[in-house]
Amino acid sequence: MNHRHTFLAVMVFMVTAMTDAAFGETLYVSAKSAQLRSGKTSLDPVVASLKTGDALEVVKRDDRWVQVKTAKGVTGWIYSGNVSESKPAGGDNELAALGKGFRRTEASGVTASAGARGLDKASESYANRAGITQQHRDAVDRMTANKIAEDDIQAFLKAGRLGEYAE
Amino acid sequence: MLNRSSRGLFAVGLVLLATAGLTGCAEIQKAAEGAARGSGNERLAKTIHGSGTLIGGLLPIGYEEEQTIGQAIALQVVARYGGVYDQPDLTRYVNLVGRSVALTCDRADIDYRFAILNHDSINAFAAPAGYIFVTRGLLKTVKNEAELAAVLGHEIGHVTKKHILDVIQRSKQIAGVAETGLAYANKNPDAFKNVIDGAVKKLLDEGLDQGKELESDRLGVIFASRVGYDPTAYETFLDRLRTLKGDDRAFFKTHPDFSNRLSAVRSTISEQKLKATGILLADRFSRSSNEAL
Helix, strand or coil: CCHHHHHHHHHHHHHHHHHCCCCEEEECCCCCEEEEEEECCCCCCCEEEECCCCEEEEEEEEEEEEEEEECCCEEEEEHHHHECCCCCCCCHHHHHHHHHHHHHHHCCCCCCCCCCCCCHHHHHHHHHHCCCHHHHHHHHHHHHHHHCCHHHHHHHHHHHCHHCCCC | CCCHHEEEEEEEEHHHHHHHHHHCHHHHHHHHHHHHHCCCCCHHHHHHHHHHHHHHHHHHCCHHHHHHHHHHHHHHHHHCCCCCCCCCCHHHHHHHHHHHHHHCCCCCCHHHHHHHEECCCCCEEEHHEEEEEEEEHHHHCCCHHHHHHHHHHHHHHHHCHHHHHHHHHHHHHHHHHCCCCHHHHHHHHHEEEEEEEEHHHHHHCCCCHHHHHHHHHHHHHHHHHHHCCCCHHHHHHHHHHHHHCCCCCHHHHHHHCCHHHHHHHHHHHHHHHHHHHCCCCHHHHHHHCCCCC
């Protein structure tokens, strides 16, 4: 069994080495999408559209806004609620993807369909075994499929003077 | 002990497995297994195969599997709490508040969905992969949008910190189960049911560790504040709950006492320098909820 222990030690080292390290004043876009603007209000023109995980170099901070420079060299202001100091791990960070990769060896041909209409095969099977009614299955199915457009969320924030629309 | 050629082949296997890990590609693990088998070393092939299963069990649960687990737990939450309250406008409003808060949480790139449970008790639950529930009773207790935002922020905190997945991961390790999620569920549906039922029992009956609840209280107030809601609204809400739940033993079985929660929230507001913005949006909350509740 020694080689199994050696293997585990190598994997632990590898996983440690994969951990991201942030250097200097770097922020990451934490919102699904965010606008970089020429000034510190939501009324200022958009100079770049950003997405989750984009790295930004901090130029200066001013209350709830941060002046940053993108990887492409564009400088502008972003609402501080849209950035975080750590890179978003997201749906699957490297470590979880690694675990999935290995588990997948045992799971050939198995796919999940969460996000589409219809319950996952495994959830459906669970529902059968647990005696979940069709009405409750439909409720979770509708909940899974429920989407709200980004524009609607932005309009909601704007109407409430929230987020970057705060006065 | 391995002989020299086996050791060499094992080293090659390790390199291949390391590459497999970095690329997330299990095919390379298969290749290493095949190479060992091809050289006539069945024992080494089995070791490489077994290592994959073992590592898969110890590493965190991936998002695809998290969705399966979350959906199965959500089914049970809906079944146990009287089904979903069928009020499309109110449900959309709760989703708008929740998704606004989720936009600025520390795990903003997954889908969060919110539903109202048709139940009079005052409670809220979060299942993995962003399945979040509030009861009709809780909505009746909330007085403004800032309070709701912090409550939903608390539940989003459970998802960002993967609290339920942590419980499943630990129970799996204790039970010596190497797999879960898709492969596990399809090959061992009864065992998968046990995993889900165990998680549901923890979520609905026993409650999460107090440390996890307090961590989510802190996160809830931080996430809501990032959007611009007044963080002190959560203090007011918890204080109201303390009055309402003063002698409710069932509630305290699943939650830390209110003095600890209030103290966690107050220290977070002070340490994080969260601004009292005065944004409560009581009118918008009343307009959206009054007729529907």
